[in-house]
Amino acid sequence: MKAPNNCTVGILGCGWLGQALAKTLNAKSYTVKGTTTQKEKLKVLNELAIEANLVKIYPDHIKGDLKSFLKHLDILIIAIPPKINRGETNLKKGLENIFQKKELSAISKLIYVSSTGVFANGLNQIYDENSTPNNKSLRGKALISLENTIRAQKQIQDTFILRLGGLFENGGRHPIHFLSGKPNVPNPKAPINLIEKTDAVELIVKIIETKAVDQSVFHGVFPKHTERETYYVDKAKALNLKPPLFENSSTNNGKIIKSDLTQEVLDFTYAKEP
Template sequence: MKKTQISILGCGWLGLALAKNFIAQHYKVKGSTTSQDKVATLQEAGIQPYVFTLGTTNDATLFADFLANSDVVVINFPPKRVADIVNMYQEQIRAILPFIKAEQKVVFVSSTSVYQNTNDWVSEELENHPEKESGKAVFAAENLLRSTLQNRLTILRFAGLFGYDRVPGRFLANKKELSNGNAPVNMIHQDDCIGLIMTVIKRKAWGEIINGCSDVHPLRKRFYVLAAKKLGLTPPEFKKEDSVSFKKVSNIKSKMLLHYTYKRPNPLVFVM
Protein backbone atom coordinates (compact mmCIF):
# COMPACT_ATOMS: atom_id res chain seq x y z
CA MET A 1 0.00 0.00 0.00
CA LYS A 2 1.37 3.42 -1.04
CA LYS A 3 2.28 5.74 1.81
CA THR A 4 0.59 9.14 1.75
CA GLN A 5 3.16 11.80 0.92
CA ILE A 6 2.94 15.43 1.99
CA SER A 7 4.93 18.44 0.76
CA ILE A 8 5.08 21.21 3.37
CA LEU A 9 6.03 24.58 1.92
CA GLY A 10 7.53 26.31 4.94
CA CYS A 11 9.00 24.22 7.78
CA GLY A 12 9.23 26.95 10.39
CA TRP A 13 7.65 27.02 13.85
CA LEU A 14 4.42 25.35 12.76
CA GLY A 15 5.59 23.50 9.65
CA LEU A 16 8.37 21.56 11.37
CA ALA A 17 6.07 20.44 14.20
CA LEU A 18 3.43 19.50 11.63
CA ALA A 19 5.94 17.45 9.64
CA LYS A 20 7.03 15.55 12.76
CA ASN A 21 3.40 14.66 13.49
CA PHE A 22 2.88 13.38 9.95
CA ILE A 23 6.05 11.28 10.15
CA ALA A 24 4.91 9.82 13.48
CA GLN A 25 1.80 8.64 11.64
CA HIS A 26 3.87 7.07 8.85
CA TYR A 27 3.43 9.73 6.18
CA LYS A 28 6.33 10.55 3.89
CA VAL A 29 7.19 14.25 4.13
CA LYS A 30 9.07 16.68 1.93
CA GLY A 31 9.72 20.02 3.55
CA SER A 32 11.07 23.36 2.39
CA THR A 33 13.20 25.90 4.23
CA THR A 34 14.80 29.16 3.16
CA SER A 35 17.93 28.45 5.21
CA GLN A 36 20.70 25.97 4.45
CA ASP A 37 21.41 25.93 8.19
CA LYS A 38 18.07 24.17 8.83
CA VAL A 39 18.72 21.25 6.48
CA ALA A 40 20.26 19.07 9.20
CA THR A 41 17.30 19.74 11.52
CA LEU A 42 14.86 18.62 8.83
CA GLN A 43 16.89 15.52 8.00
CA GLU A 44 17.12 14.52 11.67
CA ALA A 45 13.31 14.71 11.86
CA GLY A 46 12.98 12.38 8.86
CA ILE A 47 11.98 15.11 6.41
CA GLN A 48 13.32 15.20 2.86
CA PRO A 49 14.68 18.79 2.78
CA TYR A 50 14.54 21.40 0.02
CA VAL A 51 16.11 24.86 0.22
CA PHE A 52 14.58 27.71 -1.74
CA THR A 53 12.97 31.12 -1.37
CA LEU A 54 9.90 31.81 -3.47
CA GLY A 55 10.28 35.05 -5.39
CA THR A 56 14.07 34.68 -5.37
CA THR A 57 14.84 31.09 -6.34
CA ASN A 58 14.03 30.36 -9.98
CA ASP A 59 14.55 26.62 -10.37
CA ALA A 60 11.71 24.77 -12.10
CA THR A 61 13.39 21.38 -11.61
CA LEU A 62 13.72 21.98 -7.86
CA PHE A 63 10.09 23.07 -7.49
CA ALA A 64 8.81 20.15 -9.55
CA ASP A 65 10.83 17.65 -7.50
CA PHE A 66 9.65 19.19 -4.22
CA LEU A 67 6.02 18.58 -5.19
CA ALA A 68 6.47 15.35 -7.17
CA ASN A 69 4.31 12.40 -6.08
CA SER A 70 2.82 14.22 -3.07
CA ASP A 71 -0.85 13.68 -2.42
CA VAL A 72 -1.23 16.92 -0.46
CA VAL A 73 0.64 20.22 -0.50
CA VAL A 74 0.55 22.38 2.65
CA ILE A 75 1.34 26.05 1.89
CA ASN A 76 2.51 27.41 5.20
CA PHE A 77 4.60 30.57 5.07
CA PRO A 78 3.51 34.07 6.06
CA PRO A 79 3.95 37.22 3.96
CA LYS A 80 7.20 39.10 4.51
CA ARG A 81 6.99 42.47 6.25
CA VAL A 82 7.97 44.55 3.23
CA ALA A 83 6.60 47.73 1.67
CA ASP A 84 4.84 45.97 -1.21
CA ILE A 85 3.62 43.06 0.90
CA VAL A 86 0.38 42.40 -1.02
CA ASN A 87 1.99 42.06 -4.46
CA MET A 88 5.10 40.28 -3.22
CA TYR A 89 3.12 37.58 -1.43
CA GLN A 90 1.01 36.93 -4.53
CA GLU A 91 4.16 36.69 -6.64
CA GLN A 92 5.57 34.10 -4.24
CA ILE A 93 2.37 32.04 -4.50
CA ARG A 94 2.39 32.36 -8.30
CA ALA A 95 5.94 30.99 -8.39
CA ILE A 96 4.84 27.58 -7.04
CA LEU A 97 1.35 27.31 -8.53
CA PRO A 98 2.37 25.98 -12.00
CA PHE A 99 4.03 22.97 -10.36
CA ILE A 100 0.96 21.80 -8.42
CA LYS A 101 -0.57 18.92 -10.37
CA ALA A 102 -4.27 18.55 -11.11
CA GLU A 103 -4.59 15.52 -8.82
CA GLN A 104 -2.95 17.17 -5.82
CA LYS A 105 -4.91 18.67 -2.92
CA VAL A 106 -3.77 21.83 -1.15
CA VAL A 107 -4.11 23.21 2.39
CA PHE A 108 -3.38 26.93 2.65
CA VAL A 109 -2.53 28.14 6.15
CA SER A 110 -4.16 31.55 6.27
CA SER A 111 -4.97 33.98 9.06
CA THR A 112 -7.96 35.55 10.77
CA SER A 113 -6.32 38.88 9.91
CA VAL A 114 -8.46 38.71 6.75
CA TYR A 115 -11.43 39.73 8.95
CA GLN A 116 -12.13 43.35 9.77
CA ASN A 117 -13.10 44.42 13.28
CA THR A 118 -16.88 44.23 13.61
CA ASN A 119 -17.24 44.39 17.42
CA ASP A 120 -19.04 41.08 17.01
CA TRP A 121 -18.50 37.47 16.01
CA VAL A 122 -16.92 36.82 12.60
CA SER A 123 -17.42 33.61 10.64
CA GLU A 124 -16.35 32.20 7.29
CA GLU A 125 -19.42 33.67 5.54
CA LEU A 126 -18.46 37.28 6.29
CA GLU A 127 -17.54 39.52 3.35
CA ASN A 128 -13.88 40.29 4.02
CA HIS A 129 -12.39 43.77 4.25
CA PRO A 130 -8.95 43.32 5.85
CA GLU A 131 -7.68 46.38 7.70
CA LYS A 132 -3.92 45.68 7.89
CA GLU A 133 -1.56 45.16 4.96
CA SER A 134 -0.66 41.67 6.15
CA GLY A 135 -4.35 40.74 6.16
CA LYS A 136 -4.78 42.20 2.67
CA ALA A 137 -1.81 40.15 1.45
CA VAL A 138 -3.16 36.90 2.89
CA PHE A 139 -6.66 37.54 1.52
CA ALA A 140 -5.25 38.28 -1.95
CA ALA A 141 -3.31 35.00 -1.79
CA GLU A 142 -6.47 33.15 -0.76
CA ASN A 143 -8.31 34.53 -3.79
CA LEU A 144 -5.45 33.68 -6.13
CA LEU A 145 -5.35 30.10 -4.89
CA ARG A 146 -9.13 29.71 -4.97
CA SER A 147 -9.34 30.93 -8.58
CA THR A 148 -6.69 28.41 -9.65
CA LEU A 149 -7.28 25.36 -7.46
CA GLN A 150 -11.02 25.69 -6.74
CA ASN A 151 -12.35 22.60 -4.94
CA ARG A 152 -8.89 21.04 -4.52
CA LEU A 153 -8.08 23.72 -1.94
CA THR A 154 -9.02 24.14 1.71
CA ILE A 155 -8.13 27.36 3.52
CA LEU A 156 -7.52 27.27 7.26
CA ARG A 157 -7.69 30.70 8.87
CA PHE A 158 -5.78 30.52 12.13
CA ALA A 159 -6.08 33.03 14.98
CA GLY A 160 -3.02 34.23 16.94
CA LEU A 161 -0.52 31.39 17.21
CA PHE A 162 0.99 30.29 20.49
CA GLY A 163 2.36 27.22 22.24
CA TYR A 164 5.58 25.66 23.50
CA ASP A 165 8.46 27.97 22.53
CA ARG A 166 6.11 30.65 21.17
CA VAL A 167 5.24 32.30 24.46
CA PRO A 168 2.63 35.12 24.42
CA GLY A 169 4.11 36.76 27.53
CA ARG A 170 6.92 38.27 25.46
CA PHE A 171 4.65 39.84 22.83
CA LEU A 172 3.58 42.92 24.81
CA ALA A 173 5.82 42.88 27.90
CA ASN A 174 7.16 46.30 29.03
CA LYS A 175 4.84 48.20 26.66
CA LYS A 176 2.73 51.11 27.88
CA GLU A 177 -0.38 53.02 26.81
CA LEU A 178 -1.73 50.07 24.85
CA SER A 179 -5.26 50.23 23.52
CA ASN A 180 -8.10 47.72 23.34
CA GLY A 181 -7.37 46.22 26.75
CA ASN A 182 -11.00 45.16 27.13
CA ALA A 183 -11.21 43.53 23.71
CA PRO A 184 -11.41 39.71 23.47
CA VAL A 185 -8.36 38.00 21.97
CA ASN A 186 -8.41 35.22 19.41
CA MET A 187 -5.73 32.57 19.92
CA ILE A 188 -4.96 29.04 18.77
CA HIS A 189 -2.42 26.60 20.19
CA GLN A 190 0.09 24.84 17.94
CA ASP A 191 -1.48 21.48 18.84
CA ASP A 192 -4.82 22.57 17.42
CA CYS A 193 -3.27 24.02 14.27
CA ILE A 194 -1.72 20.62 13.63
CA GLY A 195 -4.91 18.82 14.63
CA LEU A 196 -7.02 20.83 12.21
CA ILE A 197 -4.64 20.38 9.27
CA MET A 198 -4.42 16.64 9.82
CA THR A 199 -8.20 16.34 10.25
CA VAL A 200 -8.86 18.19 6.98
CA ILE A 201 -6.58 15.75 5.17
CA LYS A 202 -7.92 12.61 6.84
CA ARG A 203 -11.55 13.63 6.33
CA LYS A 204 -10.86 14.86 2.78
CA ALA A 205 -12.61 18.12 3.59
CA TRP A 206 -11.71 19.93 0.37
CA GLY A 207 -13.15 23.09 -1.12
CA GLU A 208 -13.67 24.72 2.29
CA ILE A 209 -12.72 27.82 4.27
CA ILE A 210 -12.45 27.02 7.98
CA ASN A 211 -11.52 29.14 10.99
CA GLY A 212 -9.20 27.79 13.67
CA CYS A 213 -9.54 29.47 17.06
CA SER A 214 -9.71 28.43 20.71
CA ASP A 215 -13.12 28.23 22.39
CA VAL A 216 -12.32 30.83 25.05
CA HIS A 217 -11.64 34.50 24.19
CA PRO A 218 -10.05 36.15 27.26
CA LEU A 219 -9.76 39.93 27.49
CA ARG A 220 -6.56 41.25 25.95
CA LYS A 221 -5.52 43.07 29.11
CA ARG A 222 -5.95 40.07 31.39
CA PHE A 223 -4.32 37.62 29.02
CA TYR A 224 -1.14 39.59 28.29
CA VAL A 225 -0.66 40.85 31.85
CA LEU A 226 -0.87 37.29 33.19
CA ALA A 227 1.35 35.99 30.38
CA ALA A 228 4.09 38.52 31.17
CA LYS A 229 3.91 37.91 34.91
CA LYS A 230 4.25 34.17 34.40
CA LEU A 231 7.58 34.76 32.67
CA GLY A 232 8.73 37.23 35.30
CA LEU A 233 8.56 40.11 32.81
CA THR A 234 7.17 43.60 33.32
CA PRO A 235 3.48 43.38 32.38
CA PRO A 236 2.08 45.74 29.74
CA GLU A 237 0.01 48.74 30.70
CA PHE A 238 -3.26 49.55 28.98
CA LYS A 239 -5.13 52.82 28.55
CA LYS A 240 -8.45 53.38 30.28
CA GLU A 241 -10.93 53.44 27.40
CA ASP A 242 -14.69 53.58 27.06
CA SER A 243 -14.75 51.87 23.66
CA VAL A 244 -12.93 48.99 22.02
CA SER A 245 -12.50 47.68 18.48
CA PHE A 246 -12.43 43.93 18.06
CA LYS A 247 -13.60 40.78 16.34
CA LYS A 248 -14.45 37.47 17.95
CA VAL A 249 -13.57 34.54 15.72
CA SER A 250 -16.13 31.74 15.56
CA ASN A 251 -14.82 28.17 15.45
CA ILE A 252 -18.26 26.56 15.04
CA LYS A 253 -17.66 25.41 11.46
CA SER A 254 -14.46 23.57 12.42
CA LYS A 255 -16.41 21.65 15.05
CA MET A 256 -19.48 20.93 12.94
CA LEU A 257 -17.82 20.11 9.61
CA LEU A 258 -14.71 18.34 10.88
CA HIS A 259 -16.17 17.00 14.16
CA TYR A 260 -13.09 18.52 15.73
CA THR A 261 -12.67 18.93 19.48
CA TYR A 262 -10.09 21.51 20.52
CA LYS A 263 -7.25 20.08 22.57
CA ARG A 264 -6.33 23.48 24.06
CA PRO A 265 -9.69 25.27 24.27
CA ASN A 266 -8.72 27.90 26.87
CA PRO A 267 -5.58 30.05 26.32
CA LEU A 268 -5.77 31.33 29.90
CA VAL A 269 -4.63 27.91 31.16
CA PHE A 270 -1.18 28.60 29.74
CA VAL A 271 -0.68 31.99 31.35
CA MET A 272 -2.06 31.46 34.87
Protein backbone atom coordinates in the same frame (compact mmCIF):
# COMPACT_ATOMS: atom_id res chain seq x y z
CA MET B 1 -7.31 9.15 0.01
CA LYS B 2 -4.27 6.90 0.26
CA ALA B 3 -3.37 5.26 3.55
CA PRO B 4 -0.79 7.27 5.55
CA ASN B 5 2.03 4.85 4.77
CA ASN B 6 1.42 5.40 1.05
CA CYS B 7 0.67 9.13 1.22
CA THR B 8 3.25 11.89 0.72
CA VAL B 9 2.61 15.33 2.22
CA GLY B 10 4.63 18.35 1.14
CA ILE B 11 4.95 21.36 3.45
CA LEU B 12 5.92 24.48 1.52
CA GLY B 13 7.43 26.58 4.29
CA CYS B 14 8.56 24.07 6.89
CA GLY B 15 9.26 26.44 9.76
CA TRP B 16 8.05 26.54 13.37
CA LEU B 17 4.54 25.28 12.63
CA GLY B 18 5.53 23.13 9.65
CA GLN B 19 8.14 21.20 11.62
CA ALA B 20 5.65 20.45 14.40
CA LEU B 21 3.17 19.26 11.77
CA ALA B 22 5.84 17.09 10.14
CA LYS B 23 6.61 15.36 13.45
CA THR B 24 2.95 14.47 13.90
CA LEU B 25 2.59 13.25 10.32
CA ASN B 26 5.73 11.13 10.56
CA ALA B 27 4.37 9.53 13.71
CA LYS B 28 1.24 8.62 11.72
CA SER B 29 3.39 6.99 8.97
CA TYR B 30 3.03 9.71 6.33
CA THR B 31 5.99 10.49 4.12
CA VAL B 32 6.82 14.16 4.60
CA LYS B 33 8.68 16.57 2.33
CA GLY B 34 9.44 20.15 3.29
CA THR B 35 11.06 23.32 2.03
CA THR B 36 13.28 25.91 3.65
CA THR B 37 14.95 29.06 2.36
CA GLN B 38 18.11 28.50 4.42
CA LYS B 39 20.83 25.96 3.62
CA GLU B 40 21.65 25.47 7.30
CA LYS B 41 18.07 24.34 7.94
CA LEU B 42 18.30 21.44 5.47
CA LYS B 43 20.14 19.32 8.03
CA VAL B 44 17.58 20.22 10.71
CA LEU B 45 14.72 19.05 8.51
CA ASN B 46 16.48 15.87 7.45
CA GLU B 47 17.14 15.00 11.09
CA LEU B 48 13.37 15.25 11.64
CA ALA B 49 12.83 12.65 8.89
CA ILE B 50 11.67 15.35 6.48
CA GLU B 51 12.86 15.11 2.89
CA ALA B 52 14.24 18.64 2.68
CA ASN B 53 14.45 20.93 -0.35
CA LEU B 54 15.91 24.41 -0.63
CA VAL B 55 13.28 26.62 -2.28
CA LYS B 56 13.19 30.42 -2.39
CA ILE B 57 10.22 32.30 -3.82
CA TYR B 58 10.82 35.53 -5.72
CA PRO B 59 8.27 37.66 -7.61
CA ASP B 60 9.56 36.61 -11.01
CA HIS B 61 11.12 33.20 -10.39
CA ILE B 62 11.52 30.29 -8.00
CA LYS B 63 15.06 29.46 -6.92
CA GLY B 64 15.92 25.93 -5.84
CA ASP B 65 14.65 22.44 -6.51
CA LEU B 66 10.90 23.03 -6.57
CA LYS B 67 10.42 20.24 -9.10
CA SER B 68 11.89 17.63 -6.73
CA PHE B 69 9.73 18.93 -3.90
CA LEU B 70 6.50 18.68 -5.92
CA LYS B 71 7.33 15.28 -7.40
CA HIS B 72 5.06 12.46 -6.16
CA LEU B 73 3.16 14.69 -3.72
CA ASP B 74 -0.37 13.65 -2.77
CA ILE B 75 -1.11 16.63 -0.51
CA LEU B 76 0.38 20.13 -0.56
CA ILE B 77 0.35 22.37 2.50
CA ILE B 78 1.39 26.00 2.10
CA ALA B 79 2.50 27.37 5.47
CA ILE B 80 4.61 30.40 4.55
CA PRO B 81 4.03 33.49 6.73
CA PRO B 82 3.94 36.29 4.14
CA LYS B 83 6.36 39.16 4.54
CA ILE B 84 4.25 42.18 3.75
CA ASN B 85 5.89 45.52 2.93
CA ARG B 86 3.54 48.42 2.19
CA GLY B 87 0.82 46.01 1.27
CA GLU B 88 3.00 44.04 -1.15
CA THR B 89 4.28 40.50 -0.81
CA ASN B 90 6.50 38.40 -3.06
CA LEU B 91 4.45 35.37 -2.08
CA LYS B 92 1.45 36.18 -4.30
CA LYS B 93 3.34 36.23 -7.59
CA GLY B 94 5.50 33.35 -6.40
CA LEU B 95 2.44 31.21 -5.76
CA GLU B 96 1.01 32.16 -9.14
CA ASN B 97 4.24 30.85 -10.69
CA ILE B 98 4.06 27.64 -8.69
CA PHE B 99 0.47 27.03 -9.74
CA GLN B 100 1.61 26.89 -13.35
CA LYS B 101 3.78 23.84 -12.70
CA LYS B 102 2.48 20.64 -14.31
CA GLU B 103 3.55 18.58 -11.28
CA LEU B 104 0.60 19.99 -9.34
CA SER B 105 -1.89 18.07 -11.47
CA ALA B 106 -1.18 14.88 -9.50
CA ILE B 107 -1.86 16.51 -6.11
CA SER B 108 -5.25 15.63 -4.63
CA LYS B 109 -5.54 18.21 -1.82
CA LEU B 110 -4.22 21.71 -1.10
CA ILE B 111 -4.32 23.31 2.35
CA TYR B 112 -3.35 26.96 2.67
CA VAL B 113 -2.58 28.27 6.16
CA SER B 114 -3.97 31.79 6.27
CA SER B 115 -4.72 34.30 9.02
CA THR B 116 -7.73 35.75 10.80
CA GLY B 117 -6.11 39.07 9.85
CA VAL B 118 -8.33 39.02 6.75
CA PHE B 119 -11.04 40.44 9.04
CA ALA B 120 -11.17 44.05 10.22
CA ASN B 121 -11.27 45.08 13.85
CA GLY B 122 -14.20 47.10 15.11
CA LEU B 123 -16.70 47.38 17.92
CA ASN B 124 -18.61 44.16 18.61
CA GLN B 125 -17.35 42.54 15.40
CA ILE B 126 -18.02 38.79 15.12
CA TYR B 127 -16.91 36.66 12.18
CA ASP B 128 -17.42 33.02 11.31
CA GLU B 129 -16.19 30.72 8.55
CA ASN B 130 -18.77 32.09 6.09
CA SER B 131 -18.04 35.78 6.75
CA THR B 132 -16.60 37.82 3.89
CA PRO B 133 -13.04 39.08 4.52
CA ASN B 134 -13.16 42.86 4.92
CA ASN B 135 -9.83 44.13 6.27
CA LYS B 136 -8.93 47.21 4.23
CA SER B 137 -5.54 47.81 5.84
CA LEU B 138 -2.47 47.22 3.65
CA ARG B 139 -1.73 43.97 5.48
CA GLY B 140 -5.36 42.87 5.41
CA LYS B 141 -5.70 43.46 1.67
CA ALA B 142 -2.49 41.51 1.04
CA LEU B 143 -3.76 38.56 3.09
CA ILE B 144 -7.08 38.60 1.23
CA SER B 145 -5.25 38.74 -2.09
CA LEU B 146 -3.25 35.65 -1.14
CA GLU B 147 -6.42 33.74 -0.32
CA ASN B 148 -7.88 34.76 -3.68
CA THR B 149 -4.73 33.49 -5.39
CA ILE B 150 -5.26 30.11 -3.76
CA ARG B 151 -8.89 30.02 -4.89
CA ALA B 152 -7.97 31.01 -8.43
CA GLN B 153 -5.65 28.07 -9.08
CA LYS B 154 -7.29 25.31 -11.11
CA GLN B 155 -4.93 22.34 -10.95
CA ILE B 156 -5.78 21.04 -7.45
CA GLN B 157 -9.48 20.38 -7.06
CA ASP B 158 -9.79 19.98 -3.29
CA THR B 159 -8.57 23.29 -1.89
CA PHE B 160 -8.95 24.41 1.72
CA ILE B 161 -8.10 27.59 3.59
CA LEU B 162 -7.36 27.42 7.32
CA ARG B 163 -7.35 30.82 9.03
CA LEU B 164 -5.41 30.68 12.28
CA GLY B 165 -5.64 33.12 15.15
CA GLY B 166 -2.57 34.17 17.10
CA LEU B 167 -0.28 31.15 17.34
CA PHE B 168 1.42 30.39 20.64
CA GLU B 169 3.14 27.46 22.31
CA ASN B 170 2.65 26.46 25.93
CA GLY B 171 6.03 26.68 27.57
CA GLY B 172 7.50 28.43 24.54
CA ARG B 173 6.66 31.17 22.06
CA HIS B 174 3.85 33.37 23.39
CA PRO B 175 2.80 37.00 22.72
CA ILE B 176 3.15 37.83 26.43
CA HIS B 177 6.93 37.77 26.00
CA PHE B 178 6.59 40.65 23.54
CA LEU B 179 4.02 42.55 25.62
CA SER B 180 5.68 42.07 29.03
CA GLY B 181 6.33 45.46 30.65
CA LYS B 182 5.19 47.34 27.57
CA PRO B 183 3.34 50.62 28.29
CA ASN B 184 0.29 52.05 26.56
CA VAL B 185 -0.96 48.77 25.12
CA PRO B 186 -4.22 49.59 23.29
CA ASN B 187 -7.66 48.01 23.39
CA PRO B 188 -7.75 46.49 26.89
CA LYS B 189 -11.32 45.26 26.51
CA ALA B 190 -10.88 43.71 23.07
CA PRO B 191 -11.22 39.91 22.94
CA ILE B 192 -8.31 37.53 22.33
CA ASN B 193 -8.26 35.10 19.40
CA LEU B 194 -5.50 32.57 20.02
CA ILE B 195 -4.63 28.98 19.19
CA GLU B 196 -1.95 26.73 20.64
CA LYS B 197 0.45 25.16 18.15
CA THR B 198 -0.61 21.61 19.03
CA ASP B 199 -4.25 22.39 18.22
CA ALA B 200 -3.23 24.08 14.96
CA VAL B 201 -1.32 20.94 13.96
CA GLU B 202 -4.26 18.69 14.83
CA LEU B 203 -6.61 20.88 12.79
CA ILE B 204 -4.40 20.50 9.72
CA VAL B 205 -4.27 16.74 10.24
CA LYS B 206 -8.07 16.68 10.49
CA ILE B 207 -8.36 18.48 7.14
CA ILE B 208 -5.88 16.04 5.62
CA GLU B 209 -7.76 13.00 6.85
CA THR B 210 -11.35 14.15 6.36
CA LYS B 211 -12.42 12.56 3.09
CA ALA B 212 -15.27 14.72 1.84
CA VAL B 213 -16.59 18.04 3.16
CA ASP B 214 -18.56 20.84 1.58
CA GLN B 215 -16.80 23.48 3.68
CA SER B 216 -13.65 24.96 2.13
CA VAL B 217 -12.78 27.56 4.79
CA PHE B 218 -11.92 26.69 8.38
CA HIS B 219 -11.05 28.75 11.45
CA GLY B 220 -8.48 27.82 14.06
CA VAL B 221 -9.24 29.90 17.17
CA PHE B 222 -9.85 28.64 20.70
CA PRO B 223 -13.52 29.34 21.54
CA LYS B 224 -12.84 31.49 24.59
CA HIS B 225 -12.35 35.20 24.07
CA THR B 226 -11.11 36.74 27.32
CA GLU B 227 -10.52 40.50 27.37
CA ARG B 228 -6.93 41.37 26.43
CA GLU B 229 -6.03 43.17 29.64
CA THR B 230 -7.38 40.43 31.89
CA TYR B 231 -5.75 37.68 29.86
CA TYR B 232 -2.28 39.18 29.42
CA VAL B 233 -1.95 40.52 32.96
CA ASP B 234 -2.91 37.11 34.36
CA LYS B 235 -0.56 35.34 31.93
CA ALA B 236 2.33 37.61 32.91
CA LYS B 237 1.77 36.89 36.59
CA ALA B 238 1.59 33.13 35.93
CA LEU B 239 4.96 33.26 34.14
CA ASN B 240 6.58 35.67 36.63
CA LEU B 241 6.86 38.37 33.99
CA LYS B 242 6.24 42.08 34.28
CA PRO B 243 2.62 42.74 33.24
CA PRO B 244 1.92 45.05 30.31
CA LEU B 245 0.27 48.40 31.02
CA PHE B 246 -2.91 49.00 29.04
CA GLU B 247 -4.40 52.30 27.98
CA ASN B 248 -7.58 53.43 29.69
CA SER B 249 -9.31 53.77 26.36
CA SER B 250 -12.99 54.20 25.68
CA THR B 251 -12.53 52.51 22.29
CA ASN B 252 -11.69 48.82 22.20
CA ASN B 253 -11.30 47.78 18.60
CA GLY B 254 -11.20 44.05 18.15
CA LYS B 255 -13.14 41.06 16.88
CA ILE B 256 -14.34 37.63 17.85
CA ILE B 257 -13.47 34.84 15.43
CA LYS B 258 -15.90 31.95 15.70
CA SER B 259 -14.82 28.39 14.89
CA ASP B 260 -18.04 26.47 15.66
CA LEU B 261 -18.57 25.30 12.09
CA THR B 262 -14.99 24.06 11.86
CA GLN B 263 -15.40 22.04 15.04
CA GLU B 264 -18.65 20.54 13.78
CA VAL B 265 -17.52 19.68 10.25
CA LEU B 266 -14.16 18.24 11.31
CA ASP B 267 -15.39 16.68 14.57
CA PHE B 268 -12.65 18.64 16.31
CA THR B 269 -12.24 19.54 19.98
CA TYR B 270 -9.63 21.99 21.22
CA ALA B 271 -7.24 20.50 23.76
CA LYS B 272 -5.05 23.47 24.70
CA GLU B 273 -6.64 26.51 26.36
CA PRO B 274 -4.72 29.80 25.96
